[in-house]
Amino acid sequence: MPASASAASSPAQATPAAASTALVLVNLGTPDAPTPRAVRRYLAEFLHDYRVVDRSRWLWCPLLHFVILPLRSGPVARKYASVWLPGTDGGSPLAVHTRRLAEAVQHELPQLRVVHAMRYGRPALAATLQALRDDGIEQALVLPLYPQYSTSTTAAVADALARVPGLPTRMVDDYHDDPAWVAAVADSIRAHRAEHGTGEHLLLSFHGLPQRFADRGDPYPTHCEAGARAIAQALGLADDAWTLSYQSRFGRERWLEPSTLATLDALAARGLRPVDVVAPGFAVDCLETLEEVAIGLAEHFAARGGSLRYIPCLNDAPAHAQALAAIARCALGAVA
Known part of the structure; x- marks a missing residue:
């Protein structure tokens, strides 16, 4: 249910400890450590979900456990290690930023219990x-x-909710065109360009999805396109000043087009340098934004003479927390 970002005035505020209603921010997940063992444990859970890989269990499970996990856990662990945040308050970027975002939203909604x-x-x-x-x-x-x-992400959360009895729950299905969220993304791009200069092109890179999901009616690409256009319009960009693309593809089947890699090659061939890239489908920075885009794709583009300048996710920025808090207020009505 797309939620309006217009914030209503809050009723008398209770302390989080006394709250009867909770807001649960749910992210995809991450390994506990940048080690092959931890990565293997995480990937086994993630890739075993039928929502993520909808193949026959008889074929997929042996392939996953005896081929993919043994071969991929080590290389993926090294990728995590390259972006792991140091210090006692560090760890996986996705875990750290999600926790901080929940704390920021709690500040905006003291009448609720906010957890992640x-x-x-x-x-x-x-x-x-x-x-x-x-x-x-x-x-x-x-x-x-x-x-x-x-269906590969949001519906998987709904599946988990259905397995927890005794606690009434509601779920926000999406906020792909929420005005406050769009404004927060646009403002972050504007601020980055004010500090670092404006690139010759803006690339909005979303996580990929097999084309057959869209063919079955998954609204994901439609939501990506609507959100990207809303962000571009908020920035006042002409149609030829920005491009939508899809990253993180794997396997041999057809995925949503155009791919981020191919798009960068095309931009390099056109002589566009530097290029700014943002990943609006990710609420917080993670392996796919930091290692894949800011490191891997930046190196790929540099080898073709370009400069790819990554614009961070919203993470725990005040505007992000305020937008999510407004979405929660709208969904909860008088309760919040």
Whole structure:
């Protein structure tokens, strides 16, 4: 259910400890450590979900456990290690930024209990909801940190909710064209360009999806296109000043087009340098934005004579927290 970002005035505020309603921000998940063992454990849970890989279990499970996990866990662990945040408050960027975002949203919604959870890995969504129920929470609003709805991500969160009895829950399906979210993304691009200069082109890179999902009616590409156009319009960009593309593809089947890699090659061939890139489908920075885009694709583009300048995700920026808080208020009505 796309939610309006218009914020209503808050009722008398309760402390989070006394709140009867919780807001649960859900992200995809991440390994606990940048090690092959931790990565293998995480990928086994993630890639075993039929929502993520909808292949025959008889064929997929042996391939996953005896080929993919043994071969991929080490290389993927090294990628995580390259972006792992240092220090006692560090760790996986996705985990750190998601936790900080939940804290920022809690500041905006002191009348609710705001927590975060992961669909795969820890803190597990089911365990988080059970703990809220046991702690006296009477209802929960679940807000997946996926601006665009997809059966491969948002529906997987709904699957998990259905398996946790005893706690009434509602879920925000998407916020791909929410005005406050669009404004927050546009403002972040504007601020980055004010500090670093304006590139010759803006690339909006979204996570990819197999084309057959869209062929079956998944609204994800439609949401990506609508959100990208809204961001471009908020920036006042002409149609030829920006491009939408899809990254993170794997396997041999056809995925959504155009690919980010091919788009960068085309921009390089046109002589466009430098190029700014932002990833609006990701609420917070993670492996796919930091290692794949800011490092890997930047090196690929540099080898072709270009300069790819990555614009960070919204992370725990005040405008991001305010937009999510407004979405929660709208979904909860008088409760928030």
